[in-house]
Amino acid sequence: MAFSEFRPLDEKTLIEYIKSVPAISSKLGNKFDDLSVKEVGDGNLNFVYIIVNSAGSIVIKQALPYIRCIGESWPMTKERAYFESLALKEEGRLCPEHVPEVYHFDRTMSLIGMRYVEPPHIILRKGLIAGVVYPLLAEHMADFMAKTLFFTSLLFRSTTEHKRDVGEFCGNVELCRLTEQVVFSDPYKVSEYNRWNSPYLDHDAEAVRKDNLLKLEVAELKSKFCERAQALIHGDLHTGSVMVTPKSTQVIDPEFAFYGPMGFDIGAFLGNLILAFFSQDGHANQENDRKAYKEWILKTIEDTWNLFYHKFTALWDENRNGSGEAYLPAIYDNPEVQLLVQKKYMRDLFHDSLGFGAAKMIRRIVGVAHVEDFESIADVGKRATCERRALDLAKMLLKERRKFEGITEIVSAIRQY
Amino acid sequence: MAFSEFRPLDEKTLIEYIKSVPAISSKLGNKFDDLSVKEVGDGNLNFVYIIVNSAGSIVIKQALPYIRCIGESWPMTKERAYFESLALKEEGRLCPEHVPEVYHFDRTMSLIGMRYVEPPHIILRKGLIAGVVYPLLAEHMADFMAKTLFFTSLLFRSTTEHKRDVGEFCGNVELCRLTEQVVFSDPYKVSEYNRWNSPYLDHDAEAVRKDNLLKLEVAELKSKFCERAQALIHGDLHTGSVMVTPKSTQVIDPEFAFYGPMGFDIGAFLGNLILAFFSQDGHANQENDRKAYKEWILKTIEDTWNLFYHKFTALWDENRNGSGEAYLPAIYDNPEVQLLVQKKYMRDLFHDSLGFGAAKMIRRIVGVAHVEDFESIADVGKRATCERRALDLAKMLLKERRKFEGITEIVSAIRQY
Numbered sequence: 001m002a003f004s005e006f007r008p009l010d011e012k013t014l015i016e017y018i019k020s021v022p023a024i025s026s027k028l029g030n031k032f033d034d035l036s037v038k039e040v041g042d043g044n045l046n047f048v049y050i051i052v053n054s055a056g057s058i059v060i061k062q063a064l065p066y067i068r069c070i071g072e073s074w075p076m077t078k079e080r081a082y083f084e085s086l087a088l089k090e091e092g093r094l095c096p097e098h099v100p101e102v103y104h105f106d107r108t109m110s111l112i113g114m115r116y117v118e119p120p121h122i123i124l125r126k127g128l129i130a131g132v133v134y135p136l137l138a139e140h141m142a143d144f145m146a147k148t149l150f151f152t153s154l155l156f157r158s159t160t161e162h163k164r165d166v167g168e169f170c171g172n173v174e175l176c177r178l179t180e181q182v183v184f185s186d187p188y189k190v191s192e193y194n195r196w197n198s199p200y201l202d203h204d205a206e207a208v209r210k211d212n213l214l215k216l217e218v219a220e221l222k223s224k225f226c227e228r229a230q231a232l233i234h235g236d237l238h239t240g241s242v243m244v245t246p247k248s249t250q251v252i253d254p255e256f257a258f259y260g261p262m263g264f265d266i267g268a269f270l271g272n273l274i275l276a277f278f279s280q281d282g283h284a285n286q287e288n289d290r291k292a293y294k295e296w297i298l299k300t301i302e303d304t305w306n307l308f309y310h311k312f313t314a315l316w317d318e319n320r321n322g323s324g325e326a327y328l329p330a331i332y333d334n335p336e337v338q339l340l341v342q343k344k345y346m347r348d349l350f351h352d353s354l355g356f357g358a359a360k361m362i363r364r365i366v367g368v369a370h371v372e373d374f375e376s377i378a379d380v381g382k383r384a385t386c387e388r389r390a391l392d393l394a395k396m397l398l399k400e401r402r403k404f405e406g407i408t409e410i411v412s413a414i415r416q417y
Numbered sequence: 418m419a420f421s422e423f424r425p426l427d428e429k430t431l432i433e434y435i436k437s438v439p440a441i442s443s444k445l446g447n448k449f450d451d452l453s454v455k456e457v458g459d460g461n462l463n464f465v466y467i468i469v470n471s472a473g474s475i476v477i478k479q480a481l482p483y484i485r486c487i488g489e490s491w492p493m494t495k496e497r498a499y500f501e502s503l504a505l506k507e508e509g510r511l512c513p514e515h516v517p518e519v520y521h522f523d524r525t526m527s528l529i530g531m532r533y534v535e536p537p538h539i540i541l542r543k544g545l546i547a548g549v550v551y552p553l554l555a556e557h558m559a560d561f562m563a564k565t566l567f568f569t570s571l572l573f574r575s576t577t578e579h580k581r582d583v584g585e586f587c588g589n590v591e592l593c594r595l596t597e598q599v600v601f602s603d604p605y606k607v608s609e610y611n612r613w614n615s616p617y618l619d620h621d622a623e624a625v626r627k628d629n630l631l632k633l634e635v636a637e638l639k640s641k642f643c644e645r646a647q648a649l650i651h652g653d654l655h656t657g658s659v660m661v662t663p664k665s666t667q668v669i670d671p672e673f674a675f676y677g678p679m680g681f682d683i684g685a686f687l688g689n690l691i692l693a694f695f696s697q698d699g700h701a702n703q704e705n706d707r708k709a710y711k712e713w714i715l716k717t718i719e720d721t722w723n724l725f726y727h728k729f730t731a732l733w734d735e736n737r738n739g740s741g742e743a744y745l746p747a748i749y750d751n752p753e754v755q756l757l758v759q760k761k762y763m764r765d766l767f768h769d770s771l772g773f774g775a776a777k778m779i780r781r782i783v784g785v786a787h788v789e790d791f792e793s794i795a796d797v798g799k800r801a802t803c804e805r806r807a808l809d810l811a812k813m814l815l816k817e818r819r820k821f822e823g824i825t826e827i828v829s830a831i832r833q834y
Contacts, residue, residue, distance in 0.1 A: 167587030336629055
């Protein structure tokens, strides 16, 4: 069987495919008599197969030319697999501890063969719903974000490298468009795709669509998203794109990757932690009031930013005399000016992260794609209370983000809602 | 003679070349016995030939793989001619009244054949030095900037078109690097290329290199220049890139074009008008004290911004329901929010323009490339006084630009220096 043209795989043709590609069949010891195949594409977009046998394991991810969770009525280029493979390889090079290895990429088939992030790894979002503590999560995510964002920015790269890669990732425009629509547009207008916890949040959803100041702020963020090529960002760094055990953190699914504003990644992660926080009351019961867990989430929010700040500025300091073209050492030649520019850079990045994080929270409550954190709360009234608190905080953050000086103030604000 | 490989033309091979290309030889009526050829590349980078005969005229511009005014020691890709031709065609399509027509482009030869902007057109900078009034200049330049910037921004374009063109112009990276170096870096550090009116401005040049707040601000502008793909900008829109008569205004030489911040173009033009203003005292004599002319320059500065504001926002209003993806009409659906976003957009653009304009002024006084406005003042002491006033204003504008609300305040500030 040849795979010289694109075709969607099924569990049968998948095996034929694996047999035809040494780079992946070797990971299974070239043994095909005891294969176990499971389709686990519980994300929104793609088909994902886990293939395991006694000799090893692999994951095969194939992009089809539409959005899986919507269906063929919402076409979406399968070229996204190419950009996902590029991003996985780059992120893996920069931060191998937290990114699964790519074994094989087939552009014709829009197919990635990669390391299986094996159990007991689970999707972080599910762990947060279950109330599991991940003591290394903040450290690991700060590490991933600091390394992938710093090393692909002009703090480290030359303009030549930067523009070359910016140009390449301009090709991932369809995925950028999808984000623009579902994050920055649909929640602020009437859209057939929007949904919310109705009738409880009917008024809240309408208030979002009528809030001129919110629209003013989201326009600025959308423009940054579309225009500012600050670093190679993951583009979808919510808690569903992270697999965890208490000891390990693996970041997956960067098909939305492109050169965009760093704050979009940091905000996605922090915003989804805040959503997890507000969902906890909906998961509390007599055995577990979730109070201690909520404190752990708040601590993780605080630690993630603080550790990110520390790691990112440490990379900056270490590479001050490197090839990065943004702050030439001959200009930024004294400790005062170095501190001045670094503080300004990090302050702007903090405000960007708050803005993008807030936008990501809002869209998960009144836009097309919701989060299991809230959706899994059986009591819809209780769920609405949780959602409304998150939404109100997010609206305030989007409008007032420039007034916040540090993450501690954000944690205080979260406690007040 | 074949031109299948790149070769620098001389006046003899130029004629052979023209004969071999119908698209340009036809502009000369295919007559080659009465040709007059003049090399006029008085710019910094390229060779430019004017070819005239009784039947017509053309300009041939060829890029060589180095910077002409420095020599072969500063290599520079001749691919810049490709981006110049792309930009000329796009600007010409959007604003044909103010951009010369491209007849022919040869990528192998890095050669553009285009309309000769005939006498009495002269380079605007020379007109400003001579004290010539151009009553339509502000109107024409506002028109050029409003059309080229608006129609290549996300206010008019779809994300798909935008990212496609951003990606293409990422190829013009060498010219972007040159700007980064000479505008945003060299003036703020010790560089072999820097020069200034020594010894008069020795202290002033050193003060620029020791001003931490100035360095903080120029870093923000450099980052915008490198990262923000807001519109197709000319990239070098000073008064030497504009040819004028009292009735006509033609914008030439967009080889630095790429998708960058709009304020870089607006600032380049306004900043060079301000330099022209401060140079006038050096050109005053008993016959002409230049007082009225200085008032005309100030009025032109004010009119340019005000007319740009008016034209740009009028294009925005006219195209509000078009394909532009930045402000979808279903979201920005009431006059209040429309006014709110427009005012914010224009205010940010004003501040960007002031910042970039100031940076362009500074680099013309203490960087590698100076302006004839000052250089042609014979009395070097008098010249230093003019330059220092311009430099002091520029430093103030770069640091304090966010405090200015409108162009009238800028004109008042100019009068005070």
